[in-house]
Amino acid sequence: xxxxxxxxxxxxxxxxxxxxxxxxxxxxxxxxxxxxxxxxxxxxxxxxxxxxxxxxxxxxxxxxxxxxxxxxxxxxxxxxxxxxxxxxxxxxxxxxxxxxxxxxxxxxxxxxxxxxxxxxxxxxxxxxxxxxxxxxxxxxxxxxxxxxxxxxxxxxxxxxxxxxxxxxxxxxxxxxxxxxxxxxxxxxxxxxxxxxxxxxxxxxxxxxxxxxxxxxxxxxxxxxxxxxxxxxxxxxxxxxxxxxxxxxxxxxxxxxxxxxxxxxxxxxxxxxxxxxxxxxxxxx
Amino acid sequence: xxxxxxxxxxxxxxxxxxxxxxxxxxxxxxxxxxxxxxxxxxxxxxxxxxxxxxxxxxxxxxxxxxxxxxxxxxxxxxxxxxxxxxxxxxxxxxxxxxxxxxxxxxxxxxxxxxxxxxxxxxxxxxxxxxxxxxxxxxxxxxxxxxxxxxxxxxxxxxxxxxxxxxxxxxxxxxxxxxxxxxxxxxxxxxxxxxxxxxxxxxxxxxxxxxxxxxxxxxxxxxxxxxxxxxxxxxxxxxxxxxxxxxxxxxxxxxxxxxxxxxxxxxxxxxxxxxxxxxxxxxxxxxxxxxxxxxxxxxxxxxxxxxxxxxxxxxxxxxxxxxxxxxxxxxxxxxxxxxxxxxxxxxxxxxxxxxxxxxxxx
Numbered sequence: 234x235x236x237x238x239x240x241x242x243x244x245x246x247x248x249x250x251x252x253x254x255x256x257x258x259x260x261x262x263x264x265x266x267x268x269x270x271x272x273x274x275x276x277x278x279x280x281x282x283x284x285x286x287x288x289x290x291x292x293x294x295x296x297x298x299x300x301x302x303x304x305x306x307x308x309x310x311x312x313x314x315x316x317x318x319x320x321x322x323x324x325x326x327x328x329x330x331x332x333x334x335x336x337x338x339x340x341x342x343x344x345x346x347x348x349x350x351x352x353x354x355x356x357x358x359x360x361x362x363x364x365x366x367x368x369x370x371x372x373x374x375x376x377x378x379x380x381x382x383x384x385x386x387x388x389x390x391x392x393x394x395x396x397x398x399x400x401x402x403x404x405x406x407x408x409x410x411x412x413x414x415x416x417x418x419x420x421x422x423x424x425x426x427x428x429x430x431x432x433x434x435x436x437x438x439x440x441x442x443x444x445x446x447x448x449x450x451x452x453x454x455x456x457x458x459x460x461x462x463x464x465x466x467x468x469x470x471x472x473x474x475x476x477x478x479x480x481x482x483x484x485x486x487x488x489x490x491x492x493x494x495x496x497x498x499x500x501x502x503x504x505x506x507x508x509x510x511x512x513x514x515x516x517x
Numbered sequence: 518x519x520x521x522x523x524x525x526x527x528x529x530x531x532x533x534x535x536x537x538x539x540x541x542x543x544x545x546x547x548x549x550x551x552x553x554x555x556x557x558x559x560x561x562x563x564x565x566x567x568x569x570x571x572x573x574x575x576x577x578x579x580x581x582x583x584x585x586x587x588x589x590x591x592x593x594x595x596x597x598x599x600x601x602x603x604x605x606x607x608x609x610x611x612x613x614x615x616x617x618x619x620x621x622x623x624x625x626x627x628x629x630x631x632x633x634x635x636x637x638x639x640x641x642x643x644x645x646x647x648x649x650x651x652x653x654x655x656x657x658x659x660x661x662x663x664x665x666x667x668x669x670x671x672x673x674x675x676x677x678x679x680x681x682x683x684x685x686x687x688x689x690x691x692x693x694x695x696x697x698x699x700x701x702x703x704x705x706x707x708x709x710x711x712x713x714x715x716x717x718x719x720x721x722x723x724x725x726x727x728x729x730x731x732x733x734x735x736x737x738x739x740x741x742x743x744x745x746x747x748x749x750x751x752x753x754x755x756x757x758x759x760x761x762x763x764x765x766x767x768x769x770x771x772x773x774x775x776x777x778x779x780x781x782x783x784x785x786x787x788x789x790x791x792x793x794x795x796x797x798x799x800x801x802x803x804x805x806x807x808x809x810x811x812x813x814x815x816x817x818x819x820x821x822x823x824x825x826x827x828x829x830x831x832x833x834x835x836x837x838x839x840x841x842x843x844x845x846x847x848x849x850x851x852x853x854x855x856x857x858x859x860x861x862x863x864x865x866x867x868x869x870x871x872x873x874x875x876x877x878x
Contacts, residue, residue: 408603
């Protein structure tokens with residue numbers, strides 16, 4: 234009996250490994266290449282070795298000291314990325330939380346329709362909307378302003394965030410609102426003193442989602458911003474490839490640096506992410 | 518403290534579903550009124566309308582002489598205890614209780630004094646720093662009551678506050694709520710589907726059914742003189758025995774009027790009953806108003822089940838075509854399949870017209 238049990242657990246383990254190992258390689262190999270390039274000297278970068286002969290941190294030094302033509306505005310562009318990502322997260326949180334509160338708790342008439350319409354925008358791929366968005370921003374005179382990218386990203390992130398937050402707030406017992414109303418809370422006080430504190434895990438999840446979405450965005454950033462000092466680092470990275478002789482090792486070093494903050498943020502908020510983004514996914 | 522009045526209060530959901538068909542009654546200052554009825558009878562809706570959580574479709578609700586139909590909950594000066602407690606999970610017990618005063622921008626010293634006083638009344642002094650998740654069900658219920666007391670409102674509203682507690686705790690909390698009311702004397706409206714809660718706690722009971730009031734009265738009024746079959750069967754535990762039969766009046770209105778049931782049993786009725794010869798009636802008699810008679814006298818019954826509970830014994834009996842329950846004090850030697858004889862307290866019998874369900878006499 235115990236032999237069979239252990240046989241069964243071995244096969245379970247084997248099946249998990251069978252799925253796990255390819256998945257792990259699939260994820261890690263590109264990252265490993267990124268890392269490999271970043272610590273190789275220019276000459277050995279494309280040698281095809283699995284570990285460079287003489288690993289070096291020289292590339293990072295070049296990036297941080299902006300010792301290359303493509304890296305002239307490295308710090309400004311990194312700051313742009315931070316500024317835009319944080320602004321998008323903050324604005325999206327404001328829009329999505331207000332909307333979710335109005336739809337789910339205040340039961341505003343037509344709220345569900347608005348949410349469904351917002352979600353409906355996801356039927357059209359974001360890339361198709363890029364040109365209309367460009368034209369719209371042009372009409373508002375926002376082209377080449379970072380507001381254009383911030384507003385565009387908020388537009389793209391909001392429907393999903395509203396939906397996630399609405400599902401999460403539907404789970405809060407409605408008696409809490411009624412108790413607060415009887416206790417004398419106005420809708421704004423209810424929002425601030427009861428709703429927000431209870432929604433923190435979901436807010437962290439949604440905020441992180443919006444932040445990472447904006448941080449990683451390339452297409453819209455590329456379209457809406459053109460000035461070297463106003464583009465994000467993601468766009469700047471793309472510009473590395475505009476020459477025949479691209480400095481791959483610097484591109485990868487910069488890319489690695491650019492990938493670290495999201496990884497750190499994700500790691501810090503991991504416990505909120507998994508719970509928060511799946512909250513309300515299943516009707517309980 | 519305040520009076521509460523309902524004047525022809527109606528509630529319709531959408532345009533079709535009518536849940537309250539014009540309810541009118543008054544609550545005196547300091548009175549403990551229990552709204553009781555089966556689920557879906559409209560009692561919770563009525564309470565929520567009084568609380569300002571539901572719109573009033575028609576009629577008026579009056580608190581202390583003032584029509585409150587258009588007033589927000591917070592302006593009605595009421596406090597409510599919910600079935601699910603509805604404590605704010607992110608606040609401590611103390612913060613939960615202080616919340617309403619904080620919203621009213623009350624002075625901090627005043628607030629903490631009121632919270633301390635309420636906590637003392639409810640034995641929560643030691644728990645003020647805890648969060649609701651760290652409390653037992655009974656403690657949470659007490660915090661919910663504390664939150665209501667701190668406000669010192671005109672009216673307390675309770676919406677099935679004991680339904681989430683286990684049976685033993687429910688009995689204890691029942692006594693606690695009643696003691697609290699005797700101490701504070703705040704006008705209280707209490708909703709429950711449990712008639713025992715209603716009987717034990719209320720000054721007056723309002724029995725509701727299908728959106729109308731069936732009867733209003735003191736617990737013993739309702740027990741002794743139910744005005745219709747519904748109230749008769751709803752109030753009392755074990756429930757009243759109800760037997761279908763026909764009124765037999767040998768010499769119109771004479772003292773030997775009986776209800777003759779299918780199977781031939783003849784049940785004695787109270788004097789001055791009224792009614793007419795041959796009228797189809799439901800005959801009601803409470804399990805405690807039937808006694809065992811010496812052999813050969815009274816109504817013969819066959820024992821089906823004997824259930825001793827110590828102080829009392831419950832007997833399930835077959836009389837003619839009907840099965841009835843009899844509760845006798847003490848014990849009995851009766852065994853299943855024995856035949857025993859029953860004496861009825863005719864004064865305590867109830868007779869209802871079968872067609873209308875209304876009480877005769």
